Amino acid sequence: MTALPLDDNSCGWYQALPAPTPARMLNGKHNADYVVLGAGFAGLAAARRLAEHQPNARILLVDAQRVAQGASGRNSGFVIDLPHKFALEHPDPAHKQKLLGLNRAAIAQLQGLVDQHGIDCQWSHAGKYQGAVGERGEAFLDHFAHLMKDLGEPYRRVEKQELAGVLGTEYYSRAIFTPGCYLMQPAALVRGMAEHLPDNVELLEQSPIRGLQREQGQWRLQGDEGSITTPRLLLGTSIFTREFGYLKNRLLPVMTFASWTRPLTDEELARYGGQLNWGLTPADHAGTTVRMTADRRLLIRNTYKHVPKYGANVDEGVRKKIRADHRNAFVARYPALAEVPFTHTWGGVYAISRNFTNFFGQLEEGVFASACDNGVGAAWGTISGTLLADLAVGADSRQLQDIRQVTGMPSLNPPEPFLGLGVKSRIRLAKWQSRSEI
Structure with missing residues (x-):
């Protein structure tokens, strides 16, 4: 069984x-x-x-x-061409170029299927913002810019005022925009x-x-x-x-969680004041991912849990607490939309390894x-x-x-109970270290 x-x-x-x-x-x-x-x-x-x-x-x-x-x-709808943040640290440039080529081959394949079959999934070549809230995040951004330069990939610094015009919030101090990411409705x-x-x-x-x-x-x-x-x-x-x-x-089975709003009304969209159809990932690894979908929904994703029993580790009480944490992150970014409700909060399980x-x-x-x-x-x-x-x-x-x-x-992972204790401690530490960016 x-x-x-x-x-x-x-x-x-x-x-x-x-x-x-x-x-x-x-x-x-x-x-x-x-x-x-x-x-x-x-x-x-x-x-x-x-x-x-x-x-x-x-x-x-x-x-x-x-x-x-x-x-x-269940993911947040990014199809990213760049190697993952940890893979970007790899010392061999050829290794990173191979990952980049493989990811771009996947994007081309998905693009072909969307075009060939007319799949209605909000597919768009929108690029991606990597955003910082304060000094900690900005230090990560500076490092990311250095890695992009070494990789020979294009990027653009986006300062606070321009960024606010896109995101509809002044919560972020600045960001780096990379053009190769696509956005979509994953389901x-x-x-x-x-x-x-x-x-x-x-x-x-x-x-x-x-x-x-x-x-x-x-x-x-x-x-x-x-x-x-x-x-x-x-x-x-x-x-x-x-x-x-x-x-x-x-x-290692890890679950991450997201919540989103209903589509914003015309009046709410005017109060929001930003653009549609963008995605922002955090400069700090444990920070918050934010999306504005093409159909006017704002999405917040953060919170990670070690789930050795998969979905059985998450009951309605856990989901309610996560939803409250998402609410705090949403209102911090969009106080003028504080009354806009979340309609769904969900999690998804994925696999990571200790050596990535x-x-x-x-x-x-x-x-x-x-x-x-x-x-x-x-x-x-x-x-x-x-x-x-x-x-x-x-x-x-x-x-x-x-x-x-x-x-x-x-x-190989350590045996239980050391594995569970170690993973939970690492997640708690990352959350505490990144609290200014969440």
């Missing part, structure tokens, strides 16, 4: 979508040439690429939930891609896999109402990879995985899922060589 996702039902991105069509679920016994577990960014990309390589193969894409209910539909993008899969990819939703075992050179996946036998299994299961016995004690290393590759005969996106799943999931399919069929490429060079084995 595996521990299944226990995501809340209050994700604003998902609830803003029309009700989905009825799910096709796993029933009876099936044989497939390939099975992809997890229909997020990685799984969708892997299934699509497999179908391109093997148009006559039977490919099953299986998810325990509805598409977009999991982590891929709409993920669902849209699932609705336009190749003909030989069969999507099975609400079909949790409870067991995995090797039988006569094949893998048997056992569900509640059926089973699948396949010679090749691709795992796009992120943190849940460990539930199948792989990368155990190497992945992504896993990509073959786990054992017939089993391949991309796991541990370290919090930057949209671009990384897309390109890693695509290249995992290449690896599974034996199709070599420069990009495949690059991703194998920039990935590795996540570090």
Whole structure:
């Protein structure tokens, strides 16, 4: 038995979508040439690429939930081209250039799908602000500018007055704008891609896999109402990879949380006074992410929790406290909109590793995985899922060589209870250190 996702039902991105069509679920016994577990960014990309390589193969894409209910539909809607903040510290410039190239290949791929299928997901080449509130944040900004200069990437300093004209708040002292980021509605993008899969990819939703075992050179996946036998299994299961016995004690389950408002009225929009459709990430790693969506919603994201039992670690009392913290961050930035209510507060689970290393590759005969996106799943999931399919069929490429060079084995974690105590202490310390930026 595996521990299944226990995501809340209050994700604003998902609830803003029309009700989905009825799910096709796993029933009876099936044989497939390939099975992809997890229909997020990685799984969708892997299934699509497999179908391109093997148009006559039977490919099953299986998810325990509805598409977009999991982590891929719960992020803050950034598709970032730059290496993650920690990866930017890597001493080898070639390593960072490979990451940059992989992320941009993912963006181009997503752009192509949005254009080809007319996916309505607020996709836009909006760039991204990295904002500082005070001296601590500004020190991080100065360091970020230094890293951008070393990387040879364009950036622009945005001072307080200009920034306030964009954000509709004078809360931030300054920011750095980088042009390569795209913004989108994540649940709409993920669902849209699932609705336009190749003909030989069969999507099975609400079909949790409870067991995995090797039988006569094949893998048997056992569900509640059926089973699948396949010679090749691709795992796009992120943190849940460990539930199948792989990368155990190497992945850390962390949940981050967001709240958003209803769409602002015309009068509220006038009081707000800023622009639509922008995204700001914090200069300080533990600070607050803010979005203004294309459809007039303000989103606040902060608060991190170690969740060894996934969604079971978060009850309504915890969510209520997080919502209050988000409220404080919102009112601090937008006091003139203090009466505008939040309509949704939600969390999403993702995997990080102690050495901030992504896993990509073959786990054992017939089993391949991309796991541990370290919090930057949209671009990384897309390109890693695509290249995992290449690896599974034996199709070599420069990009495949690059991703194998920039990935590795996540570090082993200390045993419990030391792991839980250490992670919780580190999160509390980061929150205290970053309190002026939250």
